[in-house]
Amino acid sequence: MDASLHRRTGAVAFFYWLWDGLDRTIFTGIKFSFPARFVSPFGFLGMLTFVVFIILGISGALLMFYYQPMLDRAWNSVQFINNEVPFGFHIRNIHYHASNAMVLLAILHMYYQYFSGRYKIRNEILWATGVILGTVTILEAFTGYDIIFSERAELAISIAASLTTSIPVAGPTIRDAMFGSGFSDFVLRFYAQHVFVLPLVMLGLMAVHFPRFLVFDVPMVMAIGGAILLSGGVFPVDLGFKFVPTQPPGVTVPEWYLTGLYAFLRTQYDKFVTGVLWPGLFIASFLLIPFIDRYKKFSWKDRPIITAFGITGIAQIMVTTYWGFYIPSDVNIPLVQRLVVDPIFLYVVMILLVPLGFGFSYMMIKLAKESERKAKLAKDKGPKKVATINLSQKWINWLIVGLLAFQVFLNIAAYNAALTGMKNISLFFIGIILIVFAGFFHLYRYGLNQAKNAPPPPPVHIPEEKPKELAEPQIVPSKNPESHSLNDPKKEPKIEPQISTPKIQADAGINAARNFDFGSSDLKKP
């Protein structure tokens, strides 16, 4: 059989046809870019959160094949997934650690937008849907760890149900309608909410939340995936103890994103105020920030009050998160003394953090402005202090070969580990494979850029074939591919040089196949 070197064979033509068909869909309205060089992941944390959401959807769907949302079977089915089902351990750990990663990424995403003032310029709707989306994300993660129905899960469910009941007037009705009448209902309905209702709500909010400009950075996505697997390998999630009502559970704390709330619950004050009103106010203040922030500028340096407000909030979250975790291990003192957080102590610390937060942000702003001023002074004289790593073509190739060999080794190691039953070690190796792939891809991308910046081949005289009008001046490849589209050369009438310059191959379209532009900017239609 002779293979055709012609590009548009049947299958390729079919894919082109599919790709062209996207013209009629919503996707053409979205500007999707694959950055051709390293860009700070802070700018596309939202996209990373979405990718983790997809990972959670897939791993969660797989878990649904085995999980049984029944009071007396839930824990056993999770145990079955963990211990008996091939790769069940892997899937469960991916699902668990991805849930933590999603909450973490969503929080980081929010704070980046907060401090960079991105909720301004008519982004208020994006911000508000984002805050609600974040709250739903935490509820989603919370319902997820509850339906294992371990001891800790049972306590979490009981706290959620009783907090709902504590809402004045409507509380008991809401609880009865949403969660049901008892734990059998709670588990089943938390499950229904976890796998269907809340993800549906999230997808609906996402449709509103997605901006038109999206960045999909393959290495960073791979690195996040690798980090999830890696943490699954290093800290495999345990099953907890099966909840048995005749044996009351031991002391447990919730997941890290709820211990802050737990610290407030432990002050003994009214459960509605501490458990529903405080977090409600916290979320409401985030919702209202775009309408309170009246600064005309974006940078955190130019919005001192908002910055201080945010830093105080972060400090309070960190302190209460740790405080919620902390339970004295001395079992001789009564439980109530171990568990109760002194309310006066806690609230005094919370209040003291306000001047500290403001002082800290004032100091940060001072320092930032000072260093900005110094940098401006230093720019005029003195050398540029940007360190770069310059690798030659040869070394890039060798590094890529080396990384490939390392990946092969890791693959074999992961496979061996899985065969011998060392599940978490295999998970660990797969995590490293993904991270190595991220490095691999980044290096490849770097190599492509280097090749683009390489000096052109020596000029070879070729006979003049084209008419004069077509011989446009060569566009200098711009150093920054992102700005490529911005500096689009304007088709200005240009006076032809009188003396004909020697032509090089590139001018005549020779070596066009060496146009390393692919992947460097937005997806182009063929």
Added chain:
Amino acid sequence: MSEQGTKKSGGLSRRDFLKLMGAAGTGLAFAPFVPFGNFMPNPSQANLEKAKVILPDGSQANVKTFESNHAEVITYPSTGDPALDTEAFRKWQFIRLPEELGGVKNDVSSFRAYSMVCLHLWCLWKYWPENGRKRGECPCHGSMYDPTTGTAFAGPASLQAAPSNTLAQLNFELDTDGFLWIKPPTWGVNANGVIGYGRFVT
């Protein structure tokens, strides 16, 4: 008819009025679906009948053999469905009081059964018979319950206003052989109490 266009209406035009009527009609058309909200709460109610006090080992509790200062977990109302019977809302701490608190007499006055659902945040508390404790303690936030009345005396549950500081309870009957039976309860704050909400001490 001729002056229709020239007259100014009092604020609500005919068109707006008809729109409002249309909206009200649409709303009313859906009114029969409001009771469909009853789909959400679970209607299953176990029958509240007189039942034996069945201990975890399967035997019926007897005043002559059940030790003082000792507690077991009992299930009421029992459904026979093992999944539903693990339900925390059906679990009660069945306690024979320690002797110094009135657990000497071989009659119902020595026995208590309180809902295991803590009144604070619904964790499950447990009776601790050790010397110096002899009280119910909740593992979550450390609420402590007096075994004689079921009223919280320490921890967050004790700070809640009545009736949310006293546990729901079951009452007993004794037959001639000394076996204990649970009297059919009435769920109400002035009777046996509401599980997870509380009871007024009478």
